[in-house]
Amino acid sequence: MFAALSDPTRRAIFERVAGQRQSVAELARVMPVSQPAISQHLKVLKEARLVRDERSGARRIYSIDPEGLGPLRAWLDRFWTEQLAAFKTVVETADDT
Amino acid sequence: MFAALSDPTRRAIFERVAGQRQSVAELARVMPVSQPAISQHLKVLKEARLVRDERSGARRIYSIDPEGLGPLRAWLDRFWTEQLAAFKTVVETADDT
DNA sequence: GCTTATAATAAGTCATGACTTATGAGGATA
DNA sequence: TATCCTCATAAGTCATGACTTATTATAAGC
Numbered sequence: 001m002f003a004a005l006s007d008p009t010r011r012a013i014f015e016r017v018a019g020q021r022q023s024v025a026e027l028a029r030v031m032p033v034s035q036p037a038i039s040q041h042l043k044v045l046k047e048a049r050l051v052r053d054e055r056s057g058a059r060r061i062y063s064i065d066p067e068g069l070g071p072l073r074a075w076l077d078r079f080w081t082e083q084l085a086a087f088k089t090v091v092e093t094a095d096d097t
Numbered sequence: 098m099f100a101a102l103s104d105p106t107r108r109a110i111f112e113r114v115a116g117q118r119q120s121v122a123e124l125a126r127v128m129p130v131s132q133p134a135i136s137q138h139l140k141v142l143k144e145a146r147l148v149r150d151e152r153s154g155a156r157r158i159y160s161i162d163p164e165g166l167g168p169l170r171a172w173l174d175r176f177w178t179e180q181l182a183a184f185k186t187v188v189e190t191a192d193d194t
Numbered sequence: 195g196c197t198t199a200t201a202a203t204a205a206g207t208c209a210t211g212a213c214t215t216a217t218g219a220g221g222a223t224a
Numbered sequence: 225t226a227t228c229c230t231c232a233t234a235a236g237t238c239a240t241g242a243c244t245t246a247t248t249a250t251a252a253g254c
Binding site: 035042059 | 199200
């Protein structure tokens with residue numbers, strides 16, 4: 001999950017696909033890397049369940065995977081309360097001044 | 098942000114610090130890597146504003162940074178609606194069957 | 195059928211980054 | 225002051241992974 005989104009190029013591809021379903025060639029046209037690089041990134045994103053692919057003739061259309069970001073959000077929420085607790089502590093400490 | 102959380106060891110350190118503020122030595126005791134490795138990871142986490150450090154005598158106590166996860170949540174929320182839209186499309190497509 | 199477009203895989207290169215050991219600096223304790 | 229912790233930095237090693245070009249497979253159009 002995090003590994004899949006950590007690379008800037010791959011994250012850019014994901015954001016683009018999330019905004020609008022796209023073929024590999026379209027992505028390759030606009031991104032500053034080669035077509036194989038795009039395919040490799042899409043493979044990683046697909047394995048992370050962040051994108052889906054769908055055949056359309058010779059094209060292969062990639063779109064965001066609805067399942068994808070759930071685990072990330074779940075992980076984030078686990079720390080949200082702890083973060084707030086820590087923030088509260090900071091505020092209280094500041095109040096002690 | 099993503100890069101900082103992509104490494105499993107570093108993520109484990111972050112989760113541990115998030116649960117309970119801790120010194121470097123404490124982390125080094127429980128984690129399966131050396132003390133310098135811990136320090137290096139903490140440096141990365143600190144630069145990503147995910148943890149804070151605080152001097153306590155010779156010790157240095159690390160805790161979660163309240164500011165840290167905000168940007169990640171903001172990024173995630175940007176795609177949440179798109180994800181739902183995509184999911185809706187999937188459902189509607191399924192309904193067409 | 196032959197050419198063209200699309201996309202995946204193979205193989206190889208090169209930089210990055212996650213570790214290690216060694217060392218030094220700063221504070222506590224006797 | 226001498227010793228012991230605690231932690232950061234330096235330097236070097238090694239694996240991973242993000243690219244490239246070359247190639248192959250499949251579908252579309254003439």
